[in-house]
Amino acid sequence: MAAPGIQARFACKVGTFELDVDLNLPGSGLTALFGHSGCGKTTLLRCMAGLQAAEGIMRVNGDEWQNKTGSRPVHQRPLAYVFQETSLFPHLSVKRNLMYGYKRIPQSDRQISFDQAVEWLGLSRLLGRMPEKLSGGERQRVAIARALLTSPRLLLMDEPLSALDQASKLDIMPYLEALRDTLAIPMLYVSHSTAEVARLADHIVMMDGGRVVAEGPLQQIMARTNQPFGLEKDAGVILDATLSERDEQWHLCRADFGGGHLWLRADESLMIGHKIRLQVLARDISLARSKQTDQSIQNLLPAIVDEVAFEVSPGTSIVRLLAGQTPFLSRLTSRAVHTLALEPGQQVWMQIKSVAIVD
Numbered sequence: 001m002a003a004p005g006i007q008a009r010f011a012c013k014v015g016t017f018e019l020d021v022d023l024n025l026p027g028s029g030l031t032a033l034f035g036h037s038g039c040g041k042t043t044l045l046r047c048m049a050g051l052q053a054a055e056g057i058m059r060v061n062g063d064e065w066q067n068k069t070g071s072r073p074v075h076q077r078p079l080a081y082v083f084q085e086t087s088l089f090p091h092l093s094v095k096r097n098l099m100y101g102y103k104r105i106p107q108s109d110r111q112i113s114f115d116q117a118v119e120w121l122g123l124s125r126l127l128g129r130m131p132e133k134l135s136g137g138e139r140q141r142v143a144i145a146r147a148l149l150t151s152p153r154l155l156l157m158d159e160p161l162s163a164l165d166q167a168s169k170l171d172i173m174p175y176l177e178a179l180r181d182t183l184a185i186p187m188l189y190v191s192h193s194t195a196e197v198a199r200l201a202d203h204i205v206m207m208d209g210g211r212v213v214a215e216g217p218l219q220q221i222m223a224r225t226n227q228p229f230g231l232e233k234d235a236g237v238i239l240d241a242t243l244s245e246r247d248e249q250w251h252l253c254r255a256d257f258g259g260g261h262l263w264l265r266a267d268e269s270l271m272i273g274h275k276i277r278l279q280v281l282a283r284d285i286s287l288a289r290s291k292q293t294d295q296s297i298q299n300l301l302p303a304i305v306d307e308v309a310f311e312v313s314p315g316t317s318i319v320r321l322l323a324g325q326t327p328f329l330s331r332l333t334s335r336a337v338h339t340l341a342l343e344p345g346q347q348v349w350m351q352i353k354s355v356a357i358v359d
């Protein structure tokens with residue numbers, strides 16, 4: 001039985017840059033590749049695609065594309081690549097752009113129907129349009145649909161939203177979320193944006209200088225105190241929660257997660273029973289030794305100190321806490337950590353100032 005998942009082991013040199021990675025990634029869902037400019041994210045995708053010569057191994061859900069003895073050329077690797085700047089054919093309508101790749105796939109190999117891709121990316125009203133009459137976000141949706149219509153076994157996306165304005169980014173996110181939740185095809189997604197990663201990724205690979213510095217399920221990696229490359233400013237945890245109650249009087253909604261519950265500002269779209277993804281940033285959690293009820297913060301949760309990372313940067317410490325089994329991070333001044341004499345095993349109260357719904 002072929003092993004599921006993606007095995008990607010590569011060593012190569014591009015100019016003076018060296019890439020050396022050995023990854024075992026999930027065979028479905030969205031894996032984000034994250035790291036500073038120049039750390040090798042695009043080079044890694046190019047190795048996977050066979051566009052960059054490298055020694056190594058590449059297997060996708062049991063299908064071997066490269067091993068010690070040989071490497072399939074790019075056109076024999078069933079993958080699709082979506083770039084930052086789309087390259088739709090300017091002289092073809094949206095429909096004909098979509099049909100271009102689709103027609104080249106033998107009928108028996110087609111995994112995704114034309115109508116399915118059009119529906120997933122919300123393109124039915126755009127089929128007759130020419131690319132020049134599309135917004136940047138619409139063009140990118142067409143590019144993703146065109147990629148899917150080649151029935152790839154792996155979808156590589158290199159900063160697909162980075163050329164878009166904020167409004168177009170927000171427009172396209174729900175489509176990407178739906179693909180992540182529906183498609184059986186694994187997606188590798190390069191991004192610089194912690195907001196995009198928090199919202200879209202199931203799994204994350206952090207790179208630095210051509211090496212992998214952290215890798216694992218998003219929730220686990222985000223909950224580490226030792227975030228690479230000064231990410232502690234954006235440090236925070238991601239929680240999967242279920243909406244369980246609406247408080248109409250105060251316009252609040254209760255979201256239950258493994259370690260307790262949090263109250264959120266209610267809006268019309270939040271329905272009881274909905275599953276949501278929440279982000280709680282470390283900078284939005286302060287700590288107290290006892291329950292402080294004479295203050296304005298409504299989300300007070302008991303937790304146990306799990307780890308104290310003192311002075312992650314000058315004057316700043318990160319404390320890892322557990323509410324039940326669920327980890328949280330709190331970013332405090334090192335003086336506060338000292339004054340509260342925080343240490344592992346201690347019971348404290350988290351005062352959570354803000355909770356964002358990211359999905």
Ligand SMILES: Nc1ncnc2c1ncn2[C@@H]1O[C@H](COP(=O)(O)OP(=O)(O)OP(=O)(O)O)[C@@H](O)[C@H]1O
Nearest residue numbers: 014015016017035036037038039040041042043044
């Ligand atoms: N053709 C090339 N010749 C020489 N050096 C190259 C070449 N292509 C890339 N590099 C170098 O390899 C390193 C990795 O580049 P790569 O594009 O993979 O980084 P990245 O993480 O994708 O960056 P970004 O986020 O800016 O797109 C960089 O230092 C880059 O300058």
